[in-house]
Amino acid sequence: MKNVLVIGCAGQIGSELVLELRRRYGVNNVIGTDIAPEKIKGILAEGPTEALDVRDRATLTELVKKYKIDTIYNLAALLSAVAEAKPQLAWEIGLMGHYGVLETAREQKCAVFFPSSIGSFGLTTPHKNTPQDTIQRPNTMYGVTKVSAELLGDYYNKKFGVDSRGVRFPGIISNVTLPGGGTTDYAVEIYYKAVETGKFVCPLKAGTFLDMMYMPDAIKAAIEIMEADPAKLKHHNGFNISSMSFDPEIIKNAIQKRIPEFEMVYDVEPIKQAIADSWPDRMDDSCAREEWGWKPSWDLDSMTDDMINTIRKRMNK
Numbered sequence: 001m002k003n004v005l006v007i008g009c010a011g012q013i014g015s016e017l018v019l020e021l022r023r024r025y026g027v028n029n030v031i032g033t034d035i036a037p038e039k040i041k042g043i044l045a046e047g048p049t050e051a052l053d054v055r056d057r058a059t060l061t062e063l064v065k066k067y068k069i070d071t072i073y074n075l076a077a078l079l080s081a082v083a084e085a086k087p088q089l090a091w092e093i094g095l096m097g098h099y100g101v102l103e104t105a106r107e108q109k110c111a112v113f114f115p116s117s118i119g120s121f122g123l124t125t126p127h128k129n130t131p132q133d134t135i136q137r138p139n140t141m142y143g144v145t146k147v148s149a150e151l152l153g154d155y156y157n158k159k160f161g162v163d164s165r166g167v168r169f170p171g172i173i174s175n176v177t178l179p180g181g182g183t184t185d186y187a188v189e190i191y192y193k194a195v196e197t198g199k200f201v202c203p204l205k206a207g208t209f210l211d212m213m214y215m216p217d218a219i220k221a222a223i224e225i226m227e228a229d230p231a232k233l234k235h236h237n238g239f240n241i242s243s244m245s246f247d248p249e250i251i252k253n254a255i256q257k258r259i260p261e262f263e264m265v266y267d268v269e270p271i272k273q274a275i276a277d278s279w280p281d282r283m284d285d286s287c288a289r290e291e292w293g294w295k296p297s298w299d300l301d302s303m304t305d306d307m308i309n310t311i312r313k314r315m316n317k
């Protein structure tokens with residue numbers, strides 16, 4: 001990667017990925033773009049930035065030529081719960097937008113990173129130790145766009161030689177930019193509420209196990225997969241990556257070890273619960289480990305210490 005363009009740079013992952021890419025490849029070699037350029041602020045705005053709607057292929061191609069881009073990270077998407085409320089828009093952005101990215105990549109000879117998700121699986125997928133290659137019959141629009149984009153990436157790789165790669169992200173927990181409209185967002189909100197008010201209303205039932213990951217590991221995965229030796233890759237798009245799996249009770253207990261007065265009650269949101277019930281409890285990520293050396297660095301305890309300390313400092317609590 002020499003010149004990188006990130007689509008969706010003001011979002012939860014983009015806002016941290018751009019900074020790490022700039023640390024590694026140089027500030028001026030990483031172009032942050034977003035559909036809402038007014039959200040590109042602070043340290044993110046210290047390097048090159050542009051307004052870009054992923055559906056606007058003409059502007060994307062213009063920017064790729066202008067900055068001599070060789071790698072595109074396409075992070076534009078509506079998260080799972082919002083996508084159920086706006087399925088047509090989710091399709092336009094999540095799948096048609098990505099089709100445009102792959103077409104631009106084919107013409108301009110760029111590599112492409114695509115963030116798939118645990119959402120690409122469905123009720124008929126084996127939920128425990130979900131294999132790399134298995135049944136993917138998602139019943140959400142988010143999942144339909146994710147599995148379609150994985151397949152499209154594989155197709156463009158085989159048919160046109162586009163170097164399209166990607167991972168299936170678990171729920172991502174971070175303390176810089178809040179996620180918006182995901183099913184796993186509760187695992188971020190719980191930390192903010194624990195520090196702010198000491199109380200949290202959980203939208204998912206006890207016993208709902210999901211894969212989760214701390215942001216530094218997610219960023220590491222997004223960069224390492226693109227830097228991996230192509231000769232060693234048997235898969236390209238949609239690598240399972242896993243680091244921890246927990247249910248609401250387990251994360252509550254981890255917080256109570258540090259904040260004993262923390263209280264949690266349940267008020268289950270049926271749409272989110274149905275989505276979570278269709279997703280794996282824990283993925284088997286042995287292909288990512290074998291093919292490109294994936295290894296997470298954070299677990300629930302180290303992440304909980306870091307989340308609470310960081311949020312406390314920021315809130316002066």
Ligand code: AKB
Pocket residue numbers: 079080081116117118119142169170171172179181182183184185
């Ligand atoms: C969501 O909950 O929609 C996302 C995801 C797991 O892809 N965080």
